[in-house]
Amino acid sequence: MTWRKRLSGWLADAALILYFVFALFPIAWMVILSLKPANQLFSTYFSFSPTLDGYRTVLGDSEGIPFVRFFVNSLVVSLGAVALSLLVGLPAAYASARWRFRGSENLMFTLLSFRFAPELTVIIPLFVLYQKLGLFDTYVGMVWVLQLVTLPLIVWIMRSYFADLTPELEQAALLDGYSRKQAFFKVAIPLVKPGIAAVSLLAFIFAWNNFVFPLILTSNEAQTVTVGALSFLGGDRPKYNLTAAAALVSVVPPLLLALTIQRYLVRGLSFGAVKS
């Protein structure tokens, strides 16, 4: 019995490790590729002389691809989108958690349907509209359209956090002599702060990782890393090491942020449907 138990334990561990090899090998391979010198790209696999030339080229804006600017663009539009969504979404999330009323339910479901709507339904008309309004390839245009990603997430998750907070805490503050605004900022907000931080980071990651909006609604000035990384694959002879370096540079911010919000991920990923 015990040896059978031990054997099944080993098998289970082996299966788990096998999955993680599948999950992690591509990332490891990217690191390897990105460190290869150009002349060893196709002649070697695992033994080569590592160099940072790939990164130098990508970050040095040679090859005619201004990757550093793309990186900055990603930063600006993602931060902008999250900031706008927070500003507008927090009060809405609070209102719909505290008072159930027609307008808020309609808003919530419209936002949820954004989460599941095919992006192109909105982007193609915007592609036409932005060119008329002069918003094509601008930060403002990108921040606006990224609301489709960040606003539903922030409103839904924050509503679930506010709903978990008993209204009696704010009521106690009112009776302590604080105004409603003070009760919100001194009691409700500090208590959901971890939630705000987590959902902001998650929204930032999703905005950063978005591809289809910048693909269609930017061309150069406001283009982001996801589209930028793909352009290294173009040309007659794809430069694998540069592509890998660009891909790695563009996944570093979301990966680092994701590791800091592990505890809050479940609620964020499921739109508040599952709490851990």
Added chain:
Amino acid sequence: MGWRLALRPYLLIVPALLLTCGILYPFGLGLYYTLFDFSASKPQPDMVGFENYETVFTQEAFWNSAWVTVLYAVGAAAVETVLGVAVALLLHRSTPAGRVLEKILILPLMIAPVIAAIIWKLMLQPSVGVINYLLRPFGLGGVQWTDTPTGALLSSIAVDVWVYTPFVAILALAGLRSLPTSPFEAAAVDGAGWWYTFRRLTLPMLWPYVLVAVIFRFMDSLKVFDIIYALTEGGPGDSTVVLQIRAYLEAIRFQRYSFGISYTIVLWAVVYLAAMVLVKHLGKIQRKAAEVAAK
């Protein structure tokens, strides 16, 4: 004063409402465009009624795309569900190895899908890619991964699975950790085996969590774009042209705006219907899980 109190919640949602309208506006505009023959070559369009939709539904290309989309969505969601739940069950054992691996479980999920597709594209390259290199000792050195119709579809699904299996695993693991312990203790006292416990207790109680994950995954993969765009661009031929790719080609590549939007509206209707069915099912499953937990 009373009316001011009653108004307060409305004031709080006004900004969000306005911003939402800012997103609804292009959506409505798109819907309106589908009634015209608007394209780059025809900037002054004429009203054509439902002609665009008629064309969509009579085109063989549409039915091909719809078929590919369904294959992709069902395939990806199914593999991710099975694999994700399996990984969650393995991690739930909380062995030392598991606890370390759990911390990095999310990594693929946080990589932009388009970047993931780029990574896999480099690895799957038939002549110089590392996958074929690693397969060579097994006599499989020359697989034309993305260059055959079936291979391209399977490769795209594989990338989807690589990115999104952690999503299912994370939700399923959260579900496993929140299951009540008493039914399991009772089963252990009765001497129930692993398989019986899994079938009769774990699975029915876990289902609601898994189904939430499945709903997200299925509906998201119906509207897949990034992975296919970067990996195959719909090729070879039309073998991986899912609906959003088709809409992109029509609207952006060929600049037939009205026609392209019609595609996305049809897709939107499909996603919406799928959501209705799945969410209704979720309610049923949740009730059943509550019954099992209460026993």
Added chain:
Amino acid sequence: MTSAIAVRGVHKRFGKVNALDGLDLEVREGEFFCLLGPSGAGKTTTLKTVAGLELPDSGTVELGGADMRGVEPYDRGVAMCFESYALYPHKSAYDNLASPLRSPRHRLPAAQARERIGEIAELLGISALLDRPVGRLSNGQRQRVALGRVLVRPARAFLLDEPLSHLDAKLRQQMRAELKAIGAVRHTTTLYVTHDSVEALALGDRIGVLRDGRIVQTGTREEIWYRPYDTEVARAFGRPRINLLPGAVTAEGGFRSADGKVELPIPAGAAPGTEVLIGVRPRDLSLGEGPGHQLTGTVYVTEVLGRSVEVTVRLGEQHVSLVAPRGDAAGLRPDDPVRLWVRPENLLLFEADRPQRPGRRIGQ
């Protein structure tokens, strides 16, 4: 004299639930008023309506004679202790107590605030806990911090929602005794909500009995005890519970039990044939012979309650309980015959209970 708190005809619905159904309530200046009722009767809703945290669907709330319509909670000058404590979980006990004293309306200079908080903490026995985050306090400790947050500030009225319910038995008894002696409580109108009739009798200058969103009876503890509005109020007060014997009024104007085994005089006039319940409290029944109405029965069971004994006696088909001094009940065994007596003035007469409402008391 104007009432400190006056609630007139207040209705409040939550969806399909009628929380308050025409509630009328008057609390006099400086009075300690206990609102007693089972859970779901609308006690908390009453407090929150007075505080302005819930707005009545109809009816008015007056504080000190002024209509409170449209007056925000922070302008009503009332302090409330929540049953859930509603302590700020991200703050220490001290900061919770200091919260009112830092607010725009009750601000005190820091030094004065510290002194005041020190006094209150001393009073409630929580001085040693002030630095702790509230998450690391026991329920009883949290309840005292919540009470402290109310007492620390000036208020025209205190609204206390079951403030002793989570204390252990010994501490509850001690706090019950101390609560009314606290200077702030002695001088401030207090509306105190509880489901515990012992607490209500011990604390309330007057008691209001709340049922289904309405006040059934208001009165001093004597009024509630000796002239309960109906059988349910009578049952709510006193342990062991009041004995209620079913029967009818005889042609001679007396009481005969349903099984015909018990006859008693009735304390008030009622038409012959009326179905009634006659009530007598266990402490008003005595063993042996005495200057009242005699009854005979057999001992069913005895239970020692410290210095006294609860004796359950079979009278015909009914059981009645009585509380006798230990000496009187010594040696009683089950099935021993016993004689009991009761003073006629201690008998209470009620209409029979009906499914839709408990029987009302008959008489003055």
